[in-house]
Amino acid sequence: MSNQSDQIEVFVKMSAVLNGFAPEMFAPSVDPADLKTVYFKFIIGKAPERFHELLHAFSEMVAGGVSPQDIGAMLNGTAGGLPEPMVNLALSINKLWYLGSWYDPEAPDDPTKQQVVSDQAYIRGLSWQVMQSHAMGNSPFTFGYWAKDPAASLALTTGNPAATGRGTS
Amino acid sequence: MADILYDVVIVGAGISGAIVAKELAQKGAKNILVLEAGPETPPTERQEYLGTFFKNTVKTPESPYPPALFSDPSKEPTPRATVSDTFSSNVAEGWQGSLATDGYIYDPAQSYLLQKGPQPFLSTYERIAGGTTWHWLGTSLRFLKNDFQMAATYGNGNPDYPLPNWPLQDSDMLHPYARAEAEIGVSADVKVQEADLGGIGLEYSEGYEYPMQELPLSVVDQTVGDFVNQTDGYYGFGDQSIVVTSTPAGRNSQPYAQRRVCAGNTNCIPICPIQAKYDATVTMSTAMSTGNVTLQAQSVVTRVIAESCGAPVTGVEYLTWKVKKGKLQTPETHSARAKVVVIAAHAIETPKLLLMSELGDGSGTVANSSDQVGRNLMDHPLYLSWSLMNQQIYGFRGPLTTSGIESLRDGEFRSDRAAWRVEIGNEGWNFSNGDPWTTTNDFISGTNNSGLNNQGPNGTPERLFGTDLVNRLNDAFTRQWRMGFLVEQTPEPDSRVRVDPTNGLTDGLGLPRPVIDYKLSDYTRMGFAYAEIFSRQVYKKMGIKNHTKNSQTVPGADGATVSNPTWFENPCPELFDNLPADLRDPDICARDENGVPQPTPKGFQYYGAGHLVGTYRMGDNPATSVVDKTSRSWDHQNLFLVGDGVFPTITTANPTLTIAALAFLAADEIANVLKL
Numbered sequence: 068m069s070n071q072s073d074q075i076e077v078f079v080k081m082s083a084v085l086n087g088f089a090p091e092m093f094a095p096s097v098d099p100a101d102l103k104t105v106y107f108k109f110i111i112g113k114a115p116e117r118f119h120e121l122l123h124a125f126s127e128m129v130a131g132g133v134s135p136q137d138i139g140a141m142l143n144g145t146a147g148g149l150p151e152p153m154v155n156l157a158l159s160i161n162k163l164w165y166l167g168s169w170y171d172p173e174a175p176d177d178p179t180k181q182q183v184v185s186d187q188a189y190i191r192g193l194s195w196q197v198m199q200s201h202a203m204g205n206s207p208f209t210f211g212y213w214a215k216d217p218a219a220s221l222a223l224t225t226g227n228p229a230a231t232g233r234g235t236s
Numbered sequence: 237m238a239d240i241l242y243d244v245v246i247v248g249a250g251i252s253g254a255i256v257a258k259e260l261a262q263k264g265a266k267n268i269l270v271l272e273a274g275p276e277t278p279p280t281e282r283q284e285y286l287g288t289f290f291k292n293t294v295k296t297p298e299s300p301y302p303p304a305l306f307s308d309p310s311k312e313p314t315p316r317a318t319v320s321d322t323f324s325s326n327v328a329e330g331w332q333g334s335l336a337t338d339g340y341i342y343d344p345a346q347s348y349l350l351q352k353g354p355q356p357f358l359s360t361y362e363r364i365a366g367g368t369t370w371h372w373l374g375t376s377l378r379f380l381k382n383d384f385q386m387a388a389t390y391g392n393g394n395p396d397y398p399l400p401n402w403p404l405q406d407s408d409m410l411h412p413y414a415r416a417e418a419e420i421g422v423s424a425d426v427k428v429q430e431a432d433l434g435g436i437g438l439e440y441s442e443g444y445e446y447p448m449q450e451l452p453l454s455v456v457d458q459t460v461g462d463f464v465n466q467t468d469g470y471y472g473f474g475d476q477s478i479v480v481t482s483t484p485a486g487r488n489s490q491p492y493a494q495r496r497v498c499a500g501n502t503n504c505i506p507i508c509p510i511q512a513k514y515d516a517t518v519t520m521s522t523a524m525s526t527g528n529v530t531l532q533a534q535s536v537v538t539r540v541i542a543e544s545c546g547a548p549v550t551g552v553e554y555l556t557w558k559v560k561k562g563k564l565q566t567p568e569t570h571s572a573r574a575k576v577v578v579i580a581a582h583a584i585e586t587p588k589l590l591l592m593s594e595l596g597d598g599s600g601t602v603a604n605s606s607d608q609v610g611r612n613l614m615d616h617p618l619y620l621s622w623s624l625m626n627q628q629i630y631g632f633r634g635p636l637t638t639s640g641i642e643s644l645r646d647g648e649f650r651s652d653r654a655a656w657r658v659e660i661g662n663e664g665w666n667f668s669n670g671d672p673w674t675t676t677n678d679f680i681s682g683t684n685n686s687g688l689n690n691q692g693p694n695g696t697p698e699r700l701f702g703t704d705l706v707n708r709l710n711d712a713f714t715r716q717w718r719m720g721f722l723v724e725q726t727p728e729p730d731s732r733v734r735v736d737p738t739n740g741l742t743d744g745l746g747l748p749r750p751v752i753d754y755k756l757s758d759y760t761r762m763g764f765a766y767a768e769i770f771s772r773q774v775y776k777k778m779g780i781k782n783h784t785k786n787s788q789t790v791p792g793a794d795g796a797t798v799s800n801p802t803w804f805e806n807p808c809p810e811l812f813d814n815l816p817a818d819l820r821d822p823d824i825c826a827r828d829e830n831g832v833p834q835p836t837p838k839g840f841q842y843y844g845a846g847h848l849v850g851t852y853r854m855g856d857n858p859a860t861s862v863v864d865k866t867s868r869s870w871d872h873q874n875l876f877l878v879g880d881g882v883f884p885t886i887t888t889a890n891p892t893l894t895i896a897a898l899a900f901l902a903a904d905e906i907a908n909v910l911k912l
Contacts, residue, residue, distance in 0.1 A: 087706035139701040143680075158680055161701065165676050168293065175681060178293065186290035194672035197706055198713035200632040203666070204289060204503035210489070213500045213634025213662065214452035221710050229703045232628070232710055 074122060075107050081125040084139045085161040086193055089226025093164060093193060100187040106163055109184055114156055114172065121153050167192040196224050243910055245552055245574035246270045247537045247589070250367020251516040251892065252878040252899040253580035255419065258523035259903035263912040266528050269572055270520075271535040271554055273314045273585070274364035275302050281517075285370070286509050296320055297371040297506045297846060301362050309348035311744045313557040313564055314536065317360040317584070319844070321347035324790035327798050341801050343793070344741050349584075350751045356801045357731075357754040358844025359615045361582055365533060368582070368846070369515040369892065371506040373636060374486040375659070376422045377889035378413050380646050381406040381437030386885060390651040398726035398759050399650075400884050403856045403865040409897055410441045416896035417484075420514045421492040423448040424484030432481040436646040448489045450482045451498065454662045456629045456717050457482075457639035463777045464641070470773045471819060472766060473644060480660065481642050486514040486892070487635060493518060500634040502663055505846075513635075534558065535570075536745060537589055540577060540875065543596035545605045548874045549577045555745055564744050576874045576906055580899075583613060583848040583881040587733045588750045590852070590877075603852070603869045603877065608862050610734055612727035612853055614886045616845035617756055619656075619764050621771040621784045621826065622668040622718035624688075630714050631664035632672075638662060641719075644770075645888040654763025656721040657888045658770075664716035667843075668784075675712050679705055687783055687831055688712050719774070721767035722845055724888050726757045733851055756842070761807040764840040768826055769815070775824040786841040787829035800829075805839045812836040847891050852881040866905035867898060874909060878902045 079094045082103075086093065094103040110118045121142075128138045140146035143161070144154035155172035162170050167188030171180035183189050190202040199217040201207055217224075221232040243265040246253045249272040257268050278284040289300035296319040299305060309315035326342045328334075332353075335341070341351040351357065361368045382389045384402040391397035424446040429438055453461070461480035469475040487498045487508070498512040508515075523529045539553040551573035558565045579586050587610035593602040603609060641658035649655070665671040665686070675686040682699030684690060689697040700708055734751040741749050775782050792798030806812070812820070813836055822833035826840075855861025858870035867882050869875040878899050880891050 085701050087702040087704070136702070143699050143701045145699050158699075161680050161705075162677065165680070166673060168673075170677075175677070181293045183291045183293055186287055189290045192672075194676050194709065194713075195632075197709045198632050198664070198672065199630060199710070200502070203295070203632070203663070204286065204501050204507065204509050206499045206501040208500055208633075210497045210499060211452045213454040213638070214458075216455060216628075217630060217633075221706070225706055227703060227706060230706045230710070232707070232714075 075103055077122050077126055078107050079103050080129070081122065081142070082160065082164055084135050085142060085157060086164045087225065087227055087230070088193055088196070092196070092226040100191065102188065102191060105184065105188070109169065110160065113169065117152060117156050121156055124149060124153065165193045197221070199224055240267065240573065242267050242269045242572060242574040244268045244576045244578060244906065245572050246578040246580055247552065248272065248367065248580035248582070248585070249365040249516070249520055249531060250580060250582065250879070251369050251519065251896055253578065254516040254519035254523060255896055255899040256578050256580065256878060256903045256906065257529050258519050259900065260906060260910070260912065261523050261526040261528040263907050265910060265912060268529045269574070270529060270531045271537055271552070271572070272365045272531060272533045273536040273581075274362070274533060275314070276533045277365050282507070282509065282511065285507055289507055294320055295506070298360055298362065300507045301364055301370060306346065308345060309743060309749065310345070310741065311564070313534070313567070313744045314363040315348040315743050316363045317349045319360055321349065322356060322358055324798070324800065325793055327790070327792045327801060329792060329796040329798055331801065332799065338739070348743070348749055350739065350741060350749055352751060352753050353755070353801070355755050355804065357613065357615065357752045358802065358842070359846045359848050360844065361584065361848060363585070365520065365531065366515050366517040372515070372846070372892055373504050373890065374513045375637065375890040376417065376420060376424075376484045376486045376893040377642070377657075378438060379406065379409070379887050379889050379894060380433070381439060382646050382650070383885070383887040383889070386650065390648075392651060398757060400727070400855070402884050403854055406437070406439055410439065412897035412900045413893065414441065414444060415900045416893050418447055419519060420486040420893065420896060421448065421488060421495070422446050422484050422486055422893070423451050423489040424482065425450040428482055429484065432479050433642055436643065446484065448492055451485055451487065451489050451635065451638050453482055454634045454638050456631055456662055457660055459625060459627070459629045460660055460717070464774050470770060471816065472769050474647065476647055477643050478641060479643050480639050483638060483640050485635065485638070488512045498635060502632055502634060502636060504636045536747070538592060538747060540579065540589065540593040540602045541571075541596070542593075542602050542872050542875070544599060545595065545871045547872065549602070549872045552577060557745060567745050576876065576909055578876045578878055578902070578906070580878045582879050583851040584733055584750050586877060586879065586881050587851045588735055588748070591735045592748065603862055603871045603875060605871050606859055606862055608853060608860065610732045610851050611729045612850035613731045613733055613752070613754060614725045614727055614850040614883070616722035616847045616886060617725055617760060617764075617842040618845045619721040619723060619767040619840060620668045620718055620843055621721070621767070621782065622665055622716070623775055623780050623783050624712070624715040625717055625778065626715070626780055628714040629717060631662055631716050632666070632713065634662045636661065636663050652762070653766060654724040654726070654760045655888050656723045656763050656767055659720040659722060661718045661720060664713055665718060667720070668718050671716065672713060676709060679708055687785070719771065721763070722888055722890070723760060723763035723767065725760045725886055727850055727853070727885060728755060728757060731755055756804060758807050761804060761840070764842070765806065765808055765811055768837060768840065769819065771826070772819050772824040776818065776821070781823045782826055782833070784826035785829060785831070786826050786834070786837060786839060788839060789829055800841065802843070803839050803841045806837045809836050847880070847886065849880045849883045849886045849891055852877045853884045854882040855884060865901070867902040868905055876902050876906060
């Protein structure tokens with residue numbers, strides 16, 4: 068990995084494996100808020116060496132032909148293979164995309180170490196998208212929309228054709 | 237300012253203060269001074285508050301507003317109660333034993349209110365211009381006929397019956413309610429309300445129409461109604477019909493009063509980003525546009541001045557405060573003289589102020605010859621019951637609530653136990669479970685604080701990513717829903733607001749902080765028992781599991797496990813022991829802190845509804861009440877105590893509409909006093 072834009076590209080690809088959304092949904096090319104860069108720099112500020120190690124490990128797995136499913140299982144620690152601190156960082160990165168909040172990788176339950184990165188980070192948290200709604204306090208919809216089911220399917224909302232709208236339960 | 241004789245000095249710029257100011261200014265009072273304790277409003281108030289909310293890690297009702305959450309109440313000029321004061325981690329081991337001595341339930345270094353229990357008071361308020369209507373829900377229900385006459389209707393001559401009559405009848409309130417609905421801008425349909433609630437005493441004047449059409453029911457409401465609506469009664473509820481009814485709401489269903497239509501931001505609490513929901517700054521702006529009203533912020537009234545019981549009040553003393561470079565400056569002392577003084581500082585700050593106000597002749601405190609000031613503090617202790625619907629119902633959309641089950645708000649059972657209304661939430665498990673944060677964290681980290689992450693081998697939690705994470709979160713969030721039972725609490729003389737200068741605990745201005753004694757009676761607790769029995773029947777009809785948790789213990793300070801202060805024992809276990817077998821099915825029963833279903837619950841957990849009521853009750857008798865039916869002090873003919881504190885009972889309706897209606901009645905009487 069050479070320059071920052073290459074690294075951000077790797078960061079986005081790794082994030083997509085973790086969060087299950089298509090990159091164009093959470094890191095679009097035209098993006099005034101540019102969350103991918105904001106988050107990239109934010110994580111560098113929190114854990115520079117470990118973040119680079121994580122991105123490097125991800126790149127190595129991709130280059131080695133490991134499937135996205137197996138990569139994800141290693142990143143989130145369910146398959147083993149990566150050191151625990153690196154897994155913890157990957158989990159915090161996934162929460163960052165979903166909630167716009169930073170959870171300290173080594174103390175995720177400590178409320179004094181949590182931080183909302185920015186108002187845009189809160190508003191664009193993927194949790195709101197995955198529930199086919201909007202951030203509380205930031206509705207793009209109009210009067211009465213709540214009386215009908217969401218117009219957009221989950222697959223459309225996430226850019227993930229395998230998102231069927233129901234879990235395994 | 238001491239040289240000016242104001243027509244009226246009003247203490248507090250919330251909804252009551254704003255309505256009185258506007259009414260009197262429009263009727264010709266020329267110089268009205270409104271003293272607001274809280275800070276100057278920022279120039280871009282709503283955007284600034286909204287930005288604070290977005291960036292706050294804690295999204296409680298107070299999170300957008302000053303002072304910041306977790307600030308030290310002993311250093312703030314205008315601290316107030318916050319939900320974060322009552323987080324369980326604030327509770328020390330052995331807290332119950334310490335109450336008899338110098339202890340409090342919540343650490344005074346975090347909690348402005350000094351809570352002496354035995355139960356904590358859980359509702360909160362704002363000290364800013366606009367008051368708590370900044371974070372109110374908007375629900376605008378009228379009281380029912382019998383709400384005003386509980387002792388007469390259900391007391392059966394029993395002198396111990398806990399609920400007194402009001403000095404008003406429902407017929408006295410029809411016109412004031414209409415004025416309040418016009419001021420707030422209420423959206424509802426009279427025909428719908430009358431069809432569902434006419435039989436239990438909801439009334440309107442002939443030909444009355446609400447200012448705006450009703451808001452549409454959410455998908456959640458429609459689905460719940462499909463399952464629960466039934467005309468021949470539920471077990472334990474006689475033959476009373478059960479029906480989901482659209483909730484009259486102080487939010488715009490069409491452009492009104494130069495404000496926008498609701499866009500369903502799902503954020504009425506803590507802040508509507510577009511002011512489609514009414515707040516009292518609307519009314520205060522109208523008041524100030526007359527040129528007759530001056531609003532002075534950062535002015536904390538410390539004394540209402542009267543020589544003796546029976547003498548008129550002559551004015552108020554107050555402190556003004558400033559912060560320079562982050563440091564609170566030494567406050568300045570002022571006084572203001574007035575023909576009429578109005579205290580509009582709600583059920584906690586109003587009695588605090590009165591109890592701080594010594595009469596000039598040393599015979600006691602202002603307005604308190606009845607010894608009722610501060611007593612009978614009430615809330616709607618809230619029973620939350622939450623579940624997952626079998627089909628997707630898409631919560632987290634629309635206003636926070638658009639419907640409720642109102643048809644059990646009155647009935648013969650009120651002789652024996654508390655009534656309630658059921659608020660149906662549109663915010664999934666946001667209130668009950670802290671979602672989307674809790675469940676998202678669970679599925680990413682492999683924890684199970686939500687109770688939903690239990691589909692691994694032998695019910696163990698899973699750690700998910702990618703498509704599985706998307707699908708499982710979607711499945712959870714789009715099926716979540718909850719009911720909130722607003723239980724009618726009885727007035728208790730020993731549930732009260734006190735001041736106790738000997739404890740040495742003050743705010744940043746050196747003023748004493750409210751000491752709160754509070755308890756829930758058996759009459760109130762029985763309301764919870766029946767709320768649980770009702771919930772079970774709802775879940776049975778839906779074929780779904782009850783996910784409610786009533787936690788007897790919680791994590792406390794310093795890693796200890798402590799008794800949960802918001803949990804109380806089941807008042808009647810035998811009621812549950814004797815239920816039909818199908819209502820003891822574990823799947824439909826609320827659970828304990830370990831997630832184990834409780835066919836006979838050990839106890840129940842309650843939440844605050846944000847409804848602060850009582851503490852300067854109105855009545856017909858000066859010996860047993862503080863004000864008359866116009867909110868006028870029995871002791872001082874030119875002192876008016878307006879707002880939620882005048883309620884003799886809390887009923888089952890959210891209080892703001894009635895607060896506003898009573899403020900109109902008070903304003904009419906003040907106009908008579910001033911000969912306007």
